[in-house]
Amino acid sequence: MTTFQELIRSLTAFWADQGCVVQQPYDVEIGAGTMHPETFLRVLGPEPYRAAYVQPSRRPADGRYGENPNRLEKHHQLQVILKPPPADIQMLYLESLRAIGIDLAAHDVKFEEDNWEWPMGGAVGVGWQVMLDGQEITQFTYFQQSGGLELWPISGEITYGLERIAMGLNDADNVFDLPWNEALSYGEIRRREEFEFSRYYFERADIDRCYRMLADCEAEAARSIEDGLVLAAYDCCLRCSHLFNVLTARGAVSATERVDIIGRVRALLGAVASAYVDSRRELGFPLLEDTP
Amino acid sequence: MSREFLLEVGCEEIPARAMAPALEELGRRFRALLQEEKLSFDGVETFGTARRLAVRVTKLAEAQETVTTRTLGPPASIAFNDGAPSKALLGFARKSGLGVDRLEVFETERGPYVGFESETGGRPAREILADAVPPLVASLTFPKTMYWNEPGREFARPIRWVVALLGGALVDLELFGVRSGAETAGHRILGRSSIPVENYDDYVRKLASNGVIVSQHDRREKVRGELKAACESLGGRLLPDEALLEEVVYLNEFPTVVAGRFDERFLRLPREVSVTVMREHQKYFAVEGVDGELLPCFLGVMNTGADPKGWIRRGHERVLEARLRDALFFWDVDVRRSLAERVDDLDALTFHRKLGNYRDKVRRMTRLAGRVNALTGADVDADALTRAVSWSKSDLTTDLVGEFADLQGVAGGLYAEREGQPPSVWKAIYDQYRPGSLDDRSPETAPGAVLALTDRLDTLFGCFSVGLTPRGSADPLALRRHTQGVVKILLDHRLPFSMTSAIEFDGRLVGEDARTFLEFFADRLRFVLGKRGFAYDEVNAVLATGIDDPADALSRIEAVHAVRESADIVAIAGAFKRVKNILKRAGAVPDGARDTRGMEPEEAALAERVAALGPRVEALAATGDYREALGEMAALAPVLEAYFEAILVMHADAEIRARRLAVLRDLMEAFLRVADVSEIVVSG
Structure with missing residues (x-):
C-alpha cells in the first residue's frame, strides 16, 4: 500500500533532491498546475529555475457528485518545472517513478504524442502523455510559448496525475477507496466536497452574479496592469479563468461568448506576461547565473 | 574499396504516426545525396522506432568517382x-x-x-557525409516540430545521440549540438543506455539483446503473429486495422501482444462505440467471435517482452473498463433526449464564426438537399431525406460525441436507429462524414450519399463565399478533403450532377468566388482521377470539355483510356489538333450555309459525315456509350485526312471560307461532347 500523502512526500523529496524549489499550492482556484505563477511566470524570460509543488486543480465540468469512480471536479497534480530542461530529463522522470515504488520492469511504459495547449494563456507546448499500463499518468511538455511569447530557454514541465498514479499503485478501481493516510480514505476526506461542488457548479452557481464577478475581475486585472502590479493582475486573470469554467459547467456560455471571453482574457494574460518579463529585466534578471 | 555506412539519430519519442513517412523521406534523400555526389553504393535501407531514425548504406564507395x-x-x-x-x-x-x-x-x-x-x-565519402548528413537530417519534414537547443532550429523531438560509422570508423559530425559517436542506446527499461557498436550487424544484434527490435518489418511480423495466435486462443477473429498496427509498430521498441477482457455488460454498447473506445483511446485491437459479434476481449501491445506478474494486463483492463463505463453512462444519458429535441441546442453550437451556428447549417442543408436529390437523380424519399438532414447534426450535442469526437455521425445514426427510424434515415446520418479519405468507403445508401454531398457542398460554398479558401499547404478546414469527398461519392455511386446548377441554387457563390471554387473543384477532380490510375493526358482530354459532372467525366475517361492505343485514335488526335488550330486562328466563325451543292467532293464528304456525327454522338452520350462515340469520331480520320489533302480551308472567297469553317466548328463541338482528343499524347 502507498498512501496518497506518502506518494506526494516521495515525489516531492525526489525533485527536491534535483534542486527544485519546493513550492506550495497556489491560493487561487486554478484548473492546472501550469497556471501557478511558479510555472506560468517563471518560464518567461532567461532566468533558470526549478520548482516542484502539488496543485489542487479544479475542473468544474468534470464533477460527478462523487459518484463516478474516476472523475473529480478537483484532482491533484504534482507539477515540476525544469528550466532549462536537462538532456536526461526523461530518465530523471523514470527514476522518479522508481522512487515511488513502481517496478518499471514489470510494467508497460510509453511516451505517446500529446501536444499541450492552453489557449487562454497563449501557451503552447510539445510533448507526450506518459502511459503506464494504458493509463495516462503524466503530461510531459516542452514549453514553446507562454503568454503569447516565444520562450528562451524553453522549460520542461512534468505534471503527474496523483490520483491516477495512486490508483495504479494500490490496484484500486475507485478513487474514493484510495488510502489518504493509514487511517482515512480519499472518499472519507473528499467525497462530500465533490458532491457539494458538483451541485454548486452544475445547479446553483448564480449565472448573472458569476458574469458580474467575471467582469469585475477583468476590469481589476486591466487596472492592475496599468499600475504595473503584474502579480495582482495575474491573480485577477486566474479568477476570470475559474469563473469562466464555472459558467461553462453551468451551461451558461454560448459558443460566441466562449470565443469572446477567451480572447479577452488571453489579451490580459499576454499583457501580464510581457509586463512580467519587463519587471524582471528592470531587476537585472537576478537569477541569471552569469549576469554581465 | 567500398564500405558500409551506418547512421542512427537517437531521439526522444517521435510521434509514431510520423515515423513511416520520415523513414521513407530519409531513404529517398539519402539516395539522392549519394547520386548527386557521385558516390556509388549498393543499397540504402532505413529502419527505426519512435526513438531512432537509422540508415544503412551498403557498399558505399570510399570516395567520389x-x-x-x-x-x-x-x-x-x-x-x-x-x-x-x-x-x-x-x-x-x-x-x-x-x-x-x-x-x-x-x-x-x-x-x-x-x-x-x-x-x-575524388572527395572522400567520409568528408562528404560529415558535411551533408546534418543538413539532410535537419530538413526532414514532420507534421509538428519543436526547438530546444537553439531558438528557430526545429526537429520532431530533441535529438540525444548520434551514431555515424563508415566502415566501422567514426564519421565526425554534429546534429543539433550533439556530436556523433559509436554508442547507441537500448530500450528505456530493458536495455543499457550506452552500447558501443561496430557495424550494422553488431548494432542489430546488440540492440536485440538490449530490448530493441530495430527493424520495423520484424516488429510488424512479431505483432501480426502474436495477434493471430491470441485470436486463435480466444476463438475469435481480429478486426483488422492497418493504421493502428503501423502506429503500435513504431510506438514500441519491443512490442508484445497482451490480451485482456472486459465485463460482458459493456457488450450492451453498440459495437462501433466499443471499438472506438478501444482503438482511438487505448490503441487496442478488437476481436469478434465466429458469429461476428464482438467478444468482451481486447488485444493491446505493450512495450516489453512479458507480463510476469499480470500487472500490465490488469492495468490495461482497469483503464478500458473505466472508459467503457463512461461511454455506457453517456449512451444511457444521451438517449433520454431525442435527436429532434436536440435540434434546438444547435443554436449554441458555432459551425464557423463567419458562417453561423449548426442550426443555420442544418436549415441551409435542408433546402439544398432537395436540389442535390434532384440533380443526382438519386430519387430519395423526400420525407426521409428531410428527417435525415434535420437531425444530422443533433449528435454533436450528445455527451458521447463530446467525449469521443470520432463517433460523430455514427453516434447520431445509432441514436436514430434506436428511435425506430428506418435505414433510409439512420444509415444516412450514420454515414454522413464518409468517405473520411480517398481510401475510405462512400456512404452505403443513396440517402447517405445525398446527405454527405449536401453537408460538404454547404461547407464548401459557405467557406469560398467568405474567403476561407485553402492557401498553399494551409487548409485548416480540410476543404480539399471535403471536395475530394464530393467527387468520390459522385463517382462511387455514379450519380449525375451539375456543379454549376448546385452553386446557382445555393446562391452564395457568385462571380469571382464561383470561378475560384470551380477551379479548385477541377483541381481536385483531376487529382482523384489521377489517383484512379488515369494518365494525365487522358484527364486533360476529358476535363477540357467539362468538369460539371464528375461521374460523366469518369465514363468519358474510361472510354478514352480503353481506346487510346488504337490506330484510329492516334490518327484522329493529330487531325483534330489541326482542326482546333485552324478554328483558333480564324476567330469567330459566322453561321455559314451547310449546303453541300457546289462543294468539292472531299469537302462534301466531310460535311455529310459531320452533319450525321453531331446527333449520333449526342444520342450515344445520352446513354453513356462514350466508347462507341469515340469509335464514330475515330472513323472520321480517313475522311479528314483526304479533306486536308485536297481542301484549303482559308479560301480567299469569304463565303467559301465561312462554309468550311462552319463544318469544322460543328465537328469540334461534336467531339468536345466526349473529349478533346488533341490532348492525347501520342507515343512513339
Whole structure:
C-alpha cells in the first residue's frame, strides 16, 4: 500500500533532491498546475529555475457528485518545472517513478504524442502523455510559448496525475477507496466536497452574479496592469479563468461568448506576461547565473 | 574499396504516426545525396522506432568517382611563334589561370591542340557525409516540430545521440549540438543506455539483446503473429486495422501482444462505440467471435517482452473498463433526449464564426438537399431525406460525441436507429462524414450519399463565399478533403450532377468566388482521377470539355483510356489538333450555309459525315456509350485526312471560307461532347 500523502512526500523529496524549489499550492482556484505563477511566470524570460509543488486543480465540468469512480471536479497534480530542461530529463522522470515504488520492469511504459495547449494563456507546448499500463499518468511538455511569447530557454514541465498514479499503485478501481493516510480514505476526506461542488457548479452557481464577478475581475486585472502590479493582475486573470469554467459547467456560455471571453482574457494574460518579463529585466534578471 | 555506412539519430519519442513517412523521406534523400555526389553504393535501407531514425548504406564507395576533363585552347599551329608562346596561347593560359608550362599538346581529330586536363571528384565519402548528413537530417519534414537547443532550429523531438560509422570508423559530425559517436542506446527499461557498436550487424544484434527490435518489418511480423495466435486462443477473429498496427509498430521498441477482457455488460454498447473506445483511446485491437459479434476481449501491445506478474494486463483492463463505463453512462444519458429535441441546442453550437451556428447549417442543408436529390437523380424519399438532414447534426450535442469526437455521425445514426427510424434515415446520418479519405468507403445508401454531398457542398460554398479558401499547404478546414469527398461519392455511386446548377441554387457563390471554387473543384477532380490510375493526358482530354459532372467525366475517361492505343485514335488526335488550330486562328466563325451543292467532293464528304456525327454522338452520350462515340469520331480520320489533302480551308472567297469553317466548328463541338482528343499524347 502507498498512501496518497506518502506518494506526494516521495515525489516531492525526489525533485527536491534535483534542486527544485519546493513550492506550495497556489491560493487561487486554478484548473492546472501550469497556471501557478511558479510555472506560468517563471518560464518567461532567461532566468533558470526549478520548482516542484502539488496543485489542487479544479475542473468544474468534470464533477460527478462523487459518484463516478474516476472523475473529480478537483484532482491533484504534482507539477515540476525544469528550466532549462536537462538532456536526461526523461530518465530523471523514470527514476522518479522508481522512487515511488513502481517496478518499471514489470510494467508497460510509453511516451505517446500529446501536444499541450492552453489557449487562454497563449501557451503552447510539445510533448507526450506518459502511459503506464494504458493509463495516462503524466503530461510531459516542452514549453514553446507562454503568454503569447516565444520562450528562451524553453522549460520542461512534468505534471503527474496523483490520483491516477495512486490508483495504479494500490490496484484500486475507485478513487474514493484510495488510502489518504493509514487511517482515512480519499472518499472519507473528499467525497462530500465533490458532491457539494458538483451541485454548486452544475445547479446553483448564480449565472448573472458569476458574469458580474467575471467582469469585475477583468476590469481589476486591466487596472492592475496599468499600475504595473503584474502579480495582482495575474491573480485577477486566474479568477476570470475559474469563473469562466464555472459558467461553462453551468451551461451558461454560448459558443460566441466562449470565443469572446477567451480572447479577452488571453489579451490580459499576454499583457501580464510581457509586463512580467519587463519587471524582471528592470531587476537585472537576478537569477541569471552569469549576469554581465 | 567500398564500405558500409551506418547512421542512427537517437531521439526522444517521435510521434509514431510520423515515423513511416520520415523513414521513407530519409531513404529517398539519402539516395539522392549519394547520386548527386557521385558516390556509388549498393543499397540504402532505413529502419527505426519512435526513438531512432537509422540508415544503412551498403557498399558505399570510399570516395567520389574521379572524372578527367580535357580543356582545349588554340591549335598547336598558332600557339607558338618561333617557339615562343603566341598571344593566343597566353590569352588561353591567363583565362584558365594556369602557367604556360602547365599546358600540353593533345592530338585530336582536328589535329594537335594546346590544352590541359583536370580531375574533379575524388572527395572522400567520409568528408562528404560529415558535411551533408546534418543538413539532410535537419530538413526532414514532420507534421509538428519543436526547438530546444537553439531558438528557430526545429526537429520532431530533441535529438540525444548520434551514431555515424563508415566502415566501422567514426564519421565526425554534429546534429543539433550533439556530436556523433559509436554508442547507441537500448530500450528505456530493458536495455543499457550506452552500447558501443561496430557495424550494422553488431548494432542489430546488440540492440536485440538490449530490448530493441530495430527493424520495423520484424516488429510488424512479431505483432501480426502474436495477434493471430491470441485470436486463435480466444476463438475469435481480429478486426483488422492497418493504421493502428503501423502506429503500435513504431510506438514500441519491443512490442508484445497482451490480451485482456472486459465485463460482458459493456457488450450492451453498440459495437462501433466499443471499438472506438478501444482503438482511438487505448490503441487496442478488437476481436469478434465466429458469429461476428464482438467478444468482451481486447488485444493491446505493450512495450516489453512479458507480463510476469499480470500487472500490465490488469492495468490495461482497469483503464478500458473505466472508459467503457463512461461511454455506457453517456449512451444511457444521451438517449433520454431525442435527436429532434436536440435540434434546438444547435443554436449554441458555432459551425464557423463567419458562417453561423449548426442550426443555420442544418436549415441551409435542408433546402439544398432537395436540389442535390434532384440533380443526382438519386430519387430519395423526400420525407426521409428531410428527417435525415434535420437531425444530422443533433449528435454533436450528445455527451458521447463530446467525449469521443470520432463517433460523430455514427453516434447520431445509432441514436436514430434506436428511435425506430428506418435505414433510409439512420444509415444516412450514420454515414454522413464518409468517405473520411480517398481510401475510405462512400456512404452505403443513396440517402447517405445525398446527405454527405449536401453537408460538404454547404461547407464548401459557405467557406469560398467568405474567403476561407485553402492557401498553399494551409487548409485548416480540410476543404480539399471535403471536395475530394464530393467527387468520390459522385463517382462511387455514379450519380449525375451539375456543379454549376448546385452553386446557382445555393446562391452564395457568385462571380469571382464561383470561378475560384470551380477551379479548385477541377483541381481536385483531376487529382482523384489521377489517383484512379488515369494518365494525365487522358484527364486533360476529358476535363477540357467539362468538369460539371464528375461521374460523366469518369465514363468519358474510361472510354478514352480503353481506346487510346488504337490506330484510329492516334490518327484522329493529330487531325483534330489541326482542326482546333485552324478554328483558333480564324476567330469567330459566322453561321455559314451547310449546303453541300457546289462543294468539292472531299469537302462534301466531310460535311455529310459531320452533319450525321453531331446527333449520333449526342444520342450515344445520352446513354453513356462514350466508347462507341469515340469509335464514330475515330472513323472520321480517313475522311479528314483526304479533306486536308485536297481542301484549303482559308479560301480567299469569304463565303467559301465561312462554309468550311462552319463544318469544322460543328465537328469540334461534336467531339468536345466526349473529349478533346488533341490532348492525347501520342507515343512513339
